[in-house]
Amino acid sequence: MRKIEPILAILVAAAMIVAAIAAPWLRFVLTIALAKGIAVMGILLLLRAGQVSFGHALYIAFGAYTVAFLAPRFGDAMILLPLAALGAGVLGLLIGLFVTRYRQIFFGMLNLAMAMVFYSLLEKLYAITKGSDGIRVEIMPIAGQALERVTYEWTIFGIALGLAFVLGFLLRLYLASPMGEALAGIKTRETRLEFMGVPARGVLLSAYVMSAVLGGIGGALIAMTSRHVTPLLSYWTSSGELVFIAILGGAGGVLGPFLGAAAYELVRVYAAASFADAWQMILGSVLLLVILFAPGGLWGMAARAIGGRGR
Amino acid sequence: MAEWFQDNGLLLGLALLDGLSSAGLIFLVAVGLNLVFGVLRIVNVAHGSLYAIGAYAAASIGIFLAGLGLPDWASIPTLVLSAALVGAILGPLIERFLLRRIYAQEEVVQLLVTFALFMILEDVQKLIWGVQPIHHDTAMKYLGTIDVPFGADFIPFTNYQLFVLPGFAVVTLAGLAWFLRRTLTGRVIVAVTTDREAATAMGIDAAKVFLLTFTFGAMLAALGGALSSPTAALVPGIGAQTIVLSFAVVATAGLGQIEGAALTSLMMGLGRSVAVYFEPELEVVVPYIIMVLVLLVRPQGLFGVIETRRV
Numbered sequence: 001m002r003k004i005e006p007i008l009a010i011l012v013a014a015a016m017i018v019a020a021i022a023a024p025w026l027r028f029v030l031t032i033a034l035a036k037g038i039a040v041m042g043i044l045l046l047l048r049a050g051q052v053s054f055g056h057a058l059y060i061a062f063g064a065y066t067v068a069f070l071a072p073r074f075g076d077a078m079i080l081l082p083l084a085a086l087g088a089g090v091l092g093l094l095i096g097l098f099v100t101r102y103r104q105i106f107f108g109m110l111n112l113a114m115a116m117v118f119y120s121l122l123e124k125l126y127a128i129t130k131g132s133d134g135i136r137v138e139i140m141p142i143a144g145q146a147l148e149r150v151t152y153e154w155t156i157f158g159i160a161l162g163l164a165f166v167l168g169f170l171l172r173l174y175l176a177s178p179m180g181e182a183l184a185g186i187k188t189r190e191t192r193l194e195f196m197g198v199p200a201r202g203v204l205l206s207a208y209v210m211s212a213v214l215g216g217i218g219g220a221l222i223a224m225t226s227r228h229v230t231p232l233l234s235y236w237t238s239s240g241e242l243v244f245i246a247i248l249g250g251a252g253g254v255l256g257p258f259l260g261a262a263a264y265e266l267v268r269v270y271a272a273a274s275f276a277d278a279w280q281m282i283l284g285s286v287l288l289l290v291i292l293f294a295p296g297g298l299w300g301m302a303a304r305a306i307g308g309r310g311r
Numbered sequence: 312m313a314e315w316f317q318d319n320g321l322l323l324g325l326a327l328l329d330g331l332s333s334a335g336l337i338f339l340v341a342v343g344l345n346l347v348f349g350v351l352r353i354v355n356v357a358h359g360s361l362y363a364i365g366a367y368a369a370a371s372i373g374i375f376l377a378g379l380g381l382p383d384w385a386s387i388p389t390l391v392l393s394a395a396l397v398g399a400i401l402g403p404l405i406e407r408f409l410l411r412r413i414y415a416q417e418e419v420v421q422l423l424v425t426f427a428l429f430m431i432l433e434d435v436q437k438l439i440w441g442v443q444p445i446h447h448d449t450a451m452k453y454l455g456t457i458d459v460p461f462g463a464d465f466i467p468f469t470n471y472q473l474f475v476l477p478g479f480a481v482v483t484l485a486g487l488a489w490f491l492r493r494t495l496t497g498r499v500i501v502a503v504t505t506d507r508e509a510a511t512a513m514g515i516d517a518a519k520v521f522l523l524t525f526t527f528g529a530m531l532a533a534l535g536g537a538l539s540s541p542t543a544a545l546v547p548g549i550g551a552q553t554i555v556l557s558f559a560v561v562a563t564a565g566l567g568q569i570e571g572a573a574l575t576s577l578m579m580g581l582g583r584s585v586a587v588y589f590e591p592e593l594e595v596v597v598p599y600i601i602m603v604l605v606l607l608v609r610p611q612g613l614f615g616v617i618e619t620r621r622v
Contacts, residue, residue: 052419098603102610104418105354109562110606113599116555120595236555240356240426247423277437284430291424292412 004306005253009168012258013161020157024150027157029269031225033261034160036245039218040257041171042211043246048175049204050187051103054239055111058095058118059088059212061234063219065122068135068229077142077159077224084220085213092212093205100204103190115234122231134230137223153225160221167214168254174210175254183207244283248290250297259298319589324461325468326588327581332472334580335480336539340553341560342487342572343531349504349567350524352418353410356425358532359554360432361401365533366540366549367440369393370447373540377449386450386541387475394537398530406525411518429550437547444544450475451541476538483531484573491569500524504567556598563602565615575601575613 016034020027039060046053063084070080099110122129129135139152147155174180182203185193193200223229232238241264249260267286271279294301344358372393373386381389405428413424451471458465459473491497502510503520511517535553560579564571579598586593611617 047419050418052422054422098607102606105348105566106562106606106610106612108354108422109558110603112555112558113602117596117599120592124592124595237551240423243419243423244426247420278434280430281434284427284434287423287427287430288409291416291420291427295416295420 005172005255008302009165009255012255013165016161016262027153028225029265030262031153031157031160032222033265034157034164034258035218035221035225036242036265037218037249037258037261038160038164038167038221039215040242040245040249040261041167041254042214042218043242044254044257045171045175045183045207045211045214047246048180048187049183049207051204052108052243053111053211054108054236054243055113055115056211056215056242057234057236057238058111058115059092059215060219060222060238060242061115061118061122061229061231062088062091063216063221064223064229064233065129065135065219066216067220067223068137071137071140075138075140076144077140077156078144080140080224081159081217081220084216086216088216088219089209089213092209092215096205096208096212100201100208112236112239115239116236119231119234119236122234129231132231134228137227137229139227140224156221156224160225163217163221164258167217168258171254179203179206244287248287248297250299250301253299253303256297256299259302263298320462321464321466322588323585324459324464324466326585328459328466328468328473329587330581330584331577332476332542332580333584334577335476335478336535337556337560337580338480338573338576339483339535339538340532341557341564341576342483342569343528343535344554344557345561345564345567345569345572346487346500346531347525347528348561350500351410351414351521352507353421353425354558354561355528356422356554357405357428357432358425358528358557359550359552360429360436361397361529361532361550362536362539362553363436363545363550364401364432365394365397365536366545367436367445367536368397368533369537370445370540370545371440373447373449374445377447383449383453386453390450390537390540391534394533395530397533397537398526401533402526402529403522405529406522410521410525414521429554433547433550436550440545442547444546446544448541472542476542479534479538480573480576484569487569496523559598559602563605563613565609565612568612568614571612571614575605 016030020030039056042059043053043056066084066087067080070083074080074083095114099107099114102110123132139147139149141147142152142155142159175183182193182198182200185198186200186204190200219233222233245260245264246257247260248264249256249258264283267283268279271282275282290297296303340358340362344355347353347355347358369390373389376389377386409424409428413421451469454470454475456467456469457473459468491501499510499515500520500523502513502515503517507517556579560572560575564575578601582597582601583594586597605613609615
């Protein structure tokens with residue numbers, strides 16, 4: 001299964017490009033899906049260690065607001081993306097130093113707390129953040145080129161797809177490395193890991209910082225695509241959504257987050273269009289069905305269909 | 312300092328009274344969540360939905376019965392009975408048909424199942440009760456107000472918020488402490504909380520204990536909602552707000568600790584209402600600051616027990 005993963009990834013990417021050409025509105029949905037998929041790779045990293053963060057929307061919101069704040073000053077996507085990633089990484093290091101001392105529910109809830117604090121700051125500091133109205137992000141030049149709307153959207157889509165490939169590849173290398181294997185050891189039995197001389201907290205902290213960076217990149221791409229940021233990006237239901245996508249896609253491979261994110265966004269758009277009052281109900285039911293009847297997620301389903309194993 | 316009190320004394324008094332009544336509500340919801348977590352080891356995100364449904368059901372049953380000519384004094388027992396009804400119907404339904412299927416699953420999957428349930432119930436509320444605010448405050452009006460002496464001044468405050476809400480919390484705390492420590496059923500619950508495997512090996516029917524505890528927890532959530540319904544208009548989203556606060560209480564208090572939940576609710580209720588009157592921007596942040604400070608000093612929670620690390 002691992003061997004055909006790159007081929008599958010290329011097929012999925014090709015399908016996304018075809019879909020984006022066929023229907024312009026799908027381009028928007030799929031760009032958001034790619035951005036969320038990048039962020040969900042961070043959740044996957046922590047899930048590997050058996051830890052659930054119920055607050056990673058914090059890093060998405062941080063990345064998105066970084067773009068919104070700095071766009072008027074350094075109005076170029078090629079500068080803003082690294083800045084958002086770097087900022088989220090630093091924030092992730094600061095918070096990570098604290099939260100990686102905790103496990104299980106405490107880890108989850110402390111992350112939730114951090115995200116909620118950020119949410120209320122965004123909402124209450126109206127003078128700086130414009131509160132729940134949010135901030136509009138204008139179309140910005142990319143690598144010095146001023147673009148008109150359609151070209152701009154295509155370029156962001158291309159950047160998101162390229163980043164998804166590169167970051168997915170790096171994540172795969174990392175998970176197969178000794179560091180990545182140690183991460184899985186935290187889930188199995190952390191004490192034994194320490195007996196072997198592996199600093200478990202350091203391993204988890206590095207994974208946490210990486211997940212924050214991934215969240216920041218995802219958030220920056222979301223801000224550039226939707227061109228409007230609101231505090232809701234950091235609300236706890238948005239964090240839940242990320243874990244939702246991780247499980248929907250399946251925690252087996254790096255393709256899972258992207259399959260999950262695409263499926264999630266498509267179901268959400270269709271449900272919101274056809275049943276405006278009940279889209280959450282439909283998403284919730286989909287999630288329940290997946291958990292009860294397809295425990296490996298979409299990736300696991302795909303793996304079984306091809307005849308290999310999910311992992 | 313003395314001058315400050317002269318200027319802000321009344322405000323502080325009002326904040327303390329307000330905090331007391333909101334602490335009572337927080338406690339009712341959080342202690343149910345804590346109890347369920349202690350026994351089932353599931354963080355029930357849908358606990359917030361049960362709170363919201365309890366509130367909505369109590370308001371509509373109250374309005375319905377008032378239309379039939381129910382005397383005003385009966386509106387308080389009606390609140391309690393509606394909550395019991397909601398808990399007794401939804402509790403067993405959720406435990407039997409949903410949670411029972413996932414006890415053997417990973418923690419993250421369990422969390423997500425309740426998250427999915429939360430999403431579904433959120434729309435169910437909108438479909439049944441609509442999105443317009445619902446208000447029914449007969450119970451609060453019936454009891455009237457009292458002038459609380461504070462220094463040289465008097466603070467007018469509703470009897471309902473001053474006596475009924477904290478009263479219910481105190482009775483629940485005392486009743487729970489007695490039930491868990493002095494009755495056989497209660498001690499069985501404590502046994503399962505402490506060591507599920509050993510308890511089952513002793514012949515305790517864990518399935519029955521789970522069902523009982525979950526139903527009881529659901530009733531407490533619904534009771535919190537029902538008792539809150541006369542004090543404020545009901546709008547969509549109250550479930551989401553309540554549950555994050557309860558998470559903070561549970562993590563701060565220590566898992567499965569009822570006295571801890573009471574003390575934490577009091578701290579957070581008072582802290583929050585003092586913030587409302589003096590630094591409104593901080594209102595939502597205060598509970599999380601308390602949580603972070605407590606966990607910095609006591610990583611297992613205020614009253615939590617350190618678990619032995621398995622090798």
